[in-house]
Amino acid sequence: MNSEQQPIDPEVATEILIPAALHLREMRQSSAQQGEMPFAIVQGKAMTELPKDLYIPPEALEVFLEAFEGPLDLLLYLIKRQNIDILEINVAAITEQYMQYVNMMSAMQFELAAEYLLMAAMLAEIKSRMLLPRSADEEEEEEDPRAQLIRRLQEYERFKKAAADVDALPRVSREIHLVSVDLPDLNKTKPEPLVDLKELMVALADVLRRADLFESHHVQKEKLSTRERMSEVLARLSPNRFTPFVSLFTAEEGRLGVVVTFLAVMELIKEQLIEIIQAEDFGPIHVKAKVA
Amino acid sequence: MTIANDLLQRIIEGVLLAAGKPLTVEELGGLFEDHERPSNDAVRAALAAIGEQGTGRGFQLREVASGFRFQVVQEVAPWIAKLWEEKPQKYSRALLETLALIAYRQPITRGDIEDIRGVAVASNIIKTLLEREWVRVVGHKDVPGRPAMYATTRKFLDYFNLQNLDDLPTLAEIRDLDTMNTELALEGIDTEMVALETEAETPNADEENAVAQATPEAAEAVADDDAAPSIANEV
Amino acid sequence: MTIANDLLQRIIEGVLLAAGKPLTVEELGGLFEDHERPSNDAVRAALAAIGEQGTGRGFQLREVASGFRFQVVQEVAPWIAKLWEEKPQKYSRALLETLALIAYRQPITRGDIEDIRGVAVASNIIKTLLEREWVRVVGHKDVPGRPAMYATTRKFLDYFNLQNLDDLPTLAEIRDLDTMNTELALEGIDTEMVALETEAETPNADEENAVAQATPEAAEAVADDDAAPSIANEV
Numbered sequence: 074m075n076s077e078q079q080p081i082d083p084e085v086a087t088e089i090l091i092p093a094a095l096h097l098r099e100m101r102q103s104s105a106q107q108g109e110m111p112f113a114i115v116q117g118k119a120m121t122e123l124p125k126d127l128y129i130p131p132e133a134l135e136v137f138l139e140a141f142e143g144p145l146d147l148l149l150y151l152i153k154r155q156n157i158d159i160l161e162i163n164v165a166a167i168t169e170q171y172m173q174y175v176n177m178m179s180a181m182q183f184e185l186a187a188e189y190l191l192m193a194a195m196l197a198e199i200k201s202r203m204l205l206p207r208s209a210d211e212e213e214e215e216e217d218p219r220a221q222l223i224r225r226l227q228e229y230e231r232f233k234k235a236a237a238d239v240d241a242l243p244r245v246s247r248e249i250h251l252v253s254v255d256l257p258d259l260n261k262t263k264p265e266p267l268v269d270l271k272e273l274m275v276a277l278a279d280v281l282r283r284a285d286l287f288e289s290h291h292v293q294k295e296k297l298s299t300r301e302r303m304s305e306v307l308a309r310l311s312p313n314r315f316t317p318f319v320s321l322f323t324a325e326e327g328r329l330g331v332v333v334t335f336l337a338v339m340e341l342i343k344e345q346l347i348e349i350i351q352a353e354d355f356g357p358i359h360v361k362a363k364v365a
Numbered sequence: 366m367t368i369a370n371d372l373l374q375r376i377i378e379g380v381l382l383a384a385g386k387p388l389t390v391e392e393l394g395g396l397f398e399d400h401e402r403p404s405n406d407a408v409r410a411a412l413a414a415i416g417e418q419g420t421g422r423g424f425q426l427r428e429v430a431s432g433f434r435f436q437v438v439q440e441v442a443p444w445i446a447k448l449w450e451e452k453p454q455k456y457s458r459a460l461l462e463t464l465a466l467i468a469y470r471q472p473i474t475r476g477d478i479e480d481i482r483g484v485a486v487a488s489n490i491i492k493t494l495l496e497r498e499w500v501r502v503v504g505h506k507d508v509p510g511r512p513a514m515y516a517t518t519r520k521f522l523d524y525f526n527l528q529n530l531d532d533l534p535t536l537a538e539i540r541d542l543d544t545m546n547t548e549l550a551l552e553g554i555d556t557e558m559v560a561l562e563t564e565a566e567t568p569n570a571d572e573e574n575a576v577a578q579a580t581p582e583a584a585e586a587v588a589d590d591d592a593a594p595s596i597a598n599e600v
Numbered sequence: 601m602t603i604a605n606d607l608l609q610r611i612i613e614g615v616l617l618a619a620g621k622p623l624t625v626e627e628l629g630g631l632f633e634d635h636e637r638p639s640n641d642a643v644r645a646a647l648a649a650i651g652e653q654g655t656g657r658g659f660q661l662r663e664v665a666s667g668f669r670f671q672v673v674q675e676v677a678p679w680i681a682k683l684w685e686e687k688p689q690k691y692s693r694a695l696l697e698t699l700a701l702i703a704y705r706q707p708i709t710r711g712d713i714e715d716i717r718g719v720a721v722a723s724n725i726i727k728t729l730l731e732r733e734w735v736r737v738v739g740h741k742d743v744p745g746r747p748a749m750y751a752t753t754r755k756f757l758d759y760f761n762l763q764n765l766d767d768l769p770t771l772a773e774i775r776d777l778d779t780m781n782t783e784l785a786l787e788g789i790d791t792e793m794v795a796l797e798t799e800a801e802t803p804n805a806d807e808e809n810a811v812a813q814a815t816p817e818a819a820e821a822v823a824d825d826d827a828a829p830s831i832a833n834e835v
Contacts, residue, residue, distance in 0.1 A: 142458050142459055142462060142482060142484060143482060143483040143484030144483050144484070145482065145483035145484075146483075160540065186484065186485075188483055188484045188485070192483070224539070225481075225483070227539050227540065228481055228539065229481060229482065229483060230537070231536055231537045231538075231539065232462055232465050232466050232469070232481060232482070233458075233462060234537050235462075235465035235466075235468075235469055235534070235536055235537070236458060236461035236462040236464070236465040237461070238465075238533075238534035239461055239464060239465050239468065239525065239533070239534070240456065240461050241534075242525045242526065242527070242534070243439060243525070243526045244453075244524055244525050244526065245523070245524050245525075245526070246453050246454075247442070247453040248439045248442050248526075249436050249437075249439070249442075249526050250436060250437040250441075250442065250445050250614070250617075250618040251385070251434065251435070251436055251437075251618070252382055252424055252435040252436065252437060252617040252618065252670075253385065253617065253618070253619070253620040254382045254383060254617065254659055254669070254670040254671055254672055255662070255664075255669050255670065255671035255672070256383050256671070256672055256677075256680060257671065257672050257673065257674040257676065257677040257680070258674065258677060259677050259680060259681045259684075260677065260681065265688060265732060266688045266689050266690055266691045267688050267690075268691060268696065268699075268759075268760075270760045270761075270769075272696055273696055273699060273700050273703070273760070274700070274769055274774050275696075276693060276696035276697045276699075276700050277697065277700035277701070277703075277704060277771075277774055278774045279693075279697065280697040280700065280701065280716060280717055281716075281771070281774070283717070283718060297703075297704065297764075297765035297766050297768055298764060298765060298766045300704070300705065300706050300707075300765065301706065301751075301752075301764060301765040301766075303706065303707055303751075304706045304707045304738045304749075304751030304752070305738075305751075307707055307738040307739040307749065307751070308736070308738040308739070308751070310739070344741075345742055346707070346739060346741060346742065346749070362739050362740075363742040371656075372675075374658070375656075375657060375658040375673065375675065375676060376658065376676050376679045377658070378657060378658030378659065378676075379658030379659055379672040379673060379675075379676030379679070379680065380658075380672075380676060380679050380680055380683060382617075382658065382659050382670070382672055383672050383676075383680045383683065384683055396679045396682045396683060397679070418657075421606070421610075422609075422610060422613060422653075423609070423610040423611065423612070423613030423614030423615075423616075423617065424613060424614055424617050435617070437614035437615075437617055437618045438610060438614055440607075440610065440614075441610060441611050441613075441614030441615060441618075444611050444614070444615055444631045444632070445614065445615055445618045445619075447630075447631045448615060448618070448619055448631065
């Protein structure tokens with residue numbers, strides 16, 4: 074059976090095909106004799122072989138079989154058909170009916186699922202045990218097979234009902250429809266990776282250790298403000314024109330700022346990144362970037 | 366300063382319409398920057414207000430297992446069906462019975478399902494249920510072969526419009542076995558033996574009922590348990 | 601007999617929300633059976649009424665070229681965008697090291713960075729840092745090839761919540777690995793080696809910390825002291 078799409082409507086099977094199959098069974102029953110079991114009475118003559126133009130085509134019987142979810146389901150159907158309670162089943166009668174179906178199926182050379190044959194064997198056993206007197210010992214040792222069967226039927230029936238209940242629940246894209254609307258202009262941008270300062274420090278610790286730079290006292294003692302100012306000074310200078318040296322200093326920064334800028338300029342000269350020029354003695358000092 | 370109430374309502378309404386999936390109160394709150402983030406109570410209040418505004422309209426706010434979502438009122442479903450040529454999918458009884466057993470008896474192995482249904486469970490049924498993410502493997506039973514144990518997911522609850530397992534239809538009860546005793550006695554079977562059996566079976570039946578009728582809290586806990594492993598499944 | 605007005609409104613509203621595409625007045629009318637089919641004017645009136653109800657809410661009815669459709673209001677866009685916000689990726693270790701070296705050794709050329717790291721710096725790392733505006737070119741070194749010299753920007757300081765570069769931990773603090781052991785362990789660095797180094801360097805580290813916490817006056821003095829060695833320094 075297909076899990077996605079049920080190929081046969083069980084209603085068709087139960088309303089049309091099963092009565093047809095039962096008709097066949099009843100015809101067979103009415104002429105039931107010991108020994109050979111005729112399939113049908115055709116024009117007063119018992120048929121023991123399937124006629125080629127069987128009025129229930131094998132496909133229909135297959136449909137009939139597929140209408141059931143296994144032997145328990147078939148048994149439940151047989152019980153319900155008789156309008157009796159599960160607790161009141163007559164094992165002998167049910168076994169009889171069940172066997173007739175199974176025999177019909179095997180006569181049609183259907184590959185009956187093993188479960189059907191297993192159930193047939195179990196029913197036959199229950200039936201025989203019901204007929205035989207049992208000793209008290211046996212009764213204490215073994216569970217009554219009929220009670221076990223009834224419990225299995227009840228348990229199966231619960232979940233058969235539960236499956237129908239679940240099927241009846243409102244579900245998405247049948248009774249429940251989710252909403253879908255147009256979105257406004259979201260102006261989506263890819264988020265930039267986040268960096269924690271600690272991550273940056275760990276990376277630095279790592280690279281410095283690799284380069285053995287922890288051993289360098291110069292690196293350790295260097296004030297970062299000097300290097301920062303070096304960058305700032307460099308960014309303001311052009312290789313194409315001279316910038317007055319004094320313009321690099323701002324009074325508002327105070328003495329510390331002046332010192333830092335001065336150190337930065339010294340360092341830039343040392344690293345040969347800038348040129349410093351004084352055209353005449355005591356004349357204005359100019360600086361320019363060596364290359365930009 | 367948190368966001369003004371009317372703006373909060375518009376945002377939640379717009380986001381839920383746009384999301385295409387249910388969102389929890391926490392997920393909704395998480396959309397806001399820290400400085401404007403409304404309290405969970407404020408989000409809940411806004412959701413309640415939105416729910417009231419929706420009364421009598423073509424759509425409604427609904428809380429399902431994974432959070433809040435907008436859905437069209439069921440009354441309109443017949444006209445929506447005309448929009449689409451395809452009929453909604455039908456599921457086989459085999460699939461529905463398997464799903465029902467997993468839903469009511471979780472965690473459950475394939476073998477347990479087969480025992481109750483009396484037939485083999487086709488592999489493609491389990492595959493379909495797993496693919497739809499209605500069920501997932503929650504562990505393996507400590508018996509030979511270590512069979513997988515299945516349970517339902519939040520997605521299953523969402524799909525069937527449920528908030529938790531407690532919302533499932535009540536499972537039919539197994540009828541009193543005392544009646545069965547009488548019947549059996551009539552057939553000449555030793556009633557004493559059956560009586561023993563009844564005792565043995567009763568706790569089981571109670572246990573199942575307990576699952577089906579669990580308190581909302583317990584059912585929620587089950588749903589919560591669903592969350593993490595279902596993520597693990599995806600990996 | 602045609603359908604009642606309020607039901608018609610609910611149906612149109614529900615259908616438009618479920619459709620997932622714009623629908624015309626004719627398409628909406630076509631959803632009804634002949635005997636209940638509303639006139640196009642009735643559909644238009646219902647659409648107008650729905651449009652009015654939507655005022656001040658998180659979504660609105662819009663007429664586009666191919667019909668009517670609900671749309672979330674533009675105002676809510678930023679929060680919807682958050683819904684689908686991609687998780688930011690992480691920067692590579694190589695990028696972080698490059699950034700750290702630019703911060704501590706600026707102005708610095710790519711060649712200098714490669715000398716210290718011992719490996720080539722991929723172009724896309726520099727490009728990423730420039731695009732993010734965390735570093736900028738402040739000049740070119742007067743050596744063959746005239747390599748660019750990189751320095752950090754104000755944006756870099758802002759991102760890491762620093763007033764100026766002096767707020768960066770000193771190298772001594774970085775070396776004071778006690779606080780960073782956890783991170784290092786996470787990064788899979790041999791902690792034993794780190795422990796040894798910490799021991800050996802401890803006296804030095806204390807000295808550095810003292811400098812870092814010095815008063816402005818002291819800092820000035822230190823800056824003076826630093827001048828000569830830092831100029832002498834070549835990496």
